[in-house]
Amino acid sequence: MMSIFNFFGSVLGYLLWFLYTVFKNYGIAIILFTIIVKALMFPFSIKSQKSMAAQSRLASKQQELQKKYAKDQMKYNEELQKLYEKEGVNPGGGCLTTLLPFPIMLGIYYSVIYPLSNTLHIAKDTISQATEFVSKIPGIASTNQYVELEIVKNFDALKDHLTMFSADDVQKIEFFGKGFKCFGLDLLASPNTSSFASMLWIIPVLALVTYWGQSFVMQKLQPTQQQGAGQGCMKVMMYGMPLLSAYWAYIMPAAVGFYWIISALVGFAQTLITHKYFSPEQVSAKSEASRYVTLLQADRKVKPLPANLQKQIADKIEAKNQAQAERQAAQKEKKAAGKKGGNAQKNKGNSTDYLGSKK
Template structure:
């Protein structure tokens, strides 16, 4: 059920990424333009959230008075807080709810990047199997595409089981070795993941473990670092305009340390395109 819901959530986002890829021919630029459009769509909601946070900040003095006055009576304190929110017309959860919106989008984009056939091109599992059969029949190496056991591909219910990034490697193999096979399938796109001289489908951590002094390696390693740095800078600017007397200031400070580290971890362990999204999102 959840996988089905996730699939349908991906549809409009995949359409956007495909549109920008077809317009620019650059996977990295498509991700950046996708991020820009998503940010523009979310801007009114984020502005509403920001206004709510600012009003909460202005109320911090009155909130602290209530907390001190009813320090020994949590029930009364909660009642007075609710009265204050009602008087000011504020929903204390509104800011938090809108701030969570980027995470479903991040997950949807990850699915689109990781599963380009079923979630980017929106083609069926039968097409995936058709492409696996074409690559196998051509005698090409499928070690980076399918799950193997005792030298043979694992097949369940007639479907060859792919590795976590098997669809990416399958698309790359078709594009480089059998482009005519892909072109024979309606809706197929022979994706070129190279943008700015970097492989947007590559895992930056693999460049650390097998480092070579080339732009392809250095650029990919820089993506997670820039992602973390931009996230830290964005949070720092946000905190600068938030009074430290705000009850949420302490938790926000902890988030300021956690989110950049989380960004670095995500960007190092997943395809580089996701790190580019994170950088564009922060910028």
């Protein structure tokens, strides 16, 4: 699993390196990288919005099924699945944008903690020799997971001993190490190992606030989407993601937390856009209109029968209806006649009894 995310980090590293060479600042590169990634993910966000709106539309029908099959959970699940299939709703579609940031974040994480491998793409054998040498230095050996970061941070002091790097590698590392200062923060350092004066503690705090704020606004803008199958996903977004992002931003290099904050801010803007143009009401209305147009087009594709055949069928249907009407009329007359005869017989009996009692 780690190798997969490391490969993903290597792929993302090409984009980060390109942006860094243009703007010469890692923070700016992360901001632009986040905007690009969010733009690429925007179609998935729209698809998720449509799925959640569809689930909201089916909430009343789902409640009816819950009442009808309250004592038979298996039957309820079966009927619910049929309902989803009939309406073309994917119950897991709302979780898509909740889960997608994780591989993106892990890719960023691996591109940050392994900058020599995944961002600068220096040869593996060369990096292995360098990390083996640096890991023997007291103070660095205990942070072997971040050895590549330590090399970039302390390259001025170490480069005379790291003779395994080529002149081109040395130039790239020196150029790369100068661009990690952004807004007065050292993005190579980690908040949990930095002093209060470094101001890096603001990274996990902002990560918590921005992600919670994004989730809170989403909940307020789309309250009906808290029902149904998307409820679990929304709880994860509301409580789990902010706490997880704050914790990771605290223990990881500040560049990761910085990405987390920028991602939340861009995601917040994306939420406002999707709500304005793809609200549940608009999505439902478009869905119904699309369904109507589909049915209308299907009707137009049906070729009408020849006129003489239509007349034959119409005459048969009319004759059948007329015969049925005549049978019903005959049955009513027979029933009415039977009822009239019974009343006459009853009246005759009553008259005889009366005369007999008179005598």
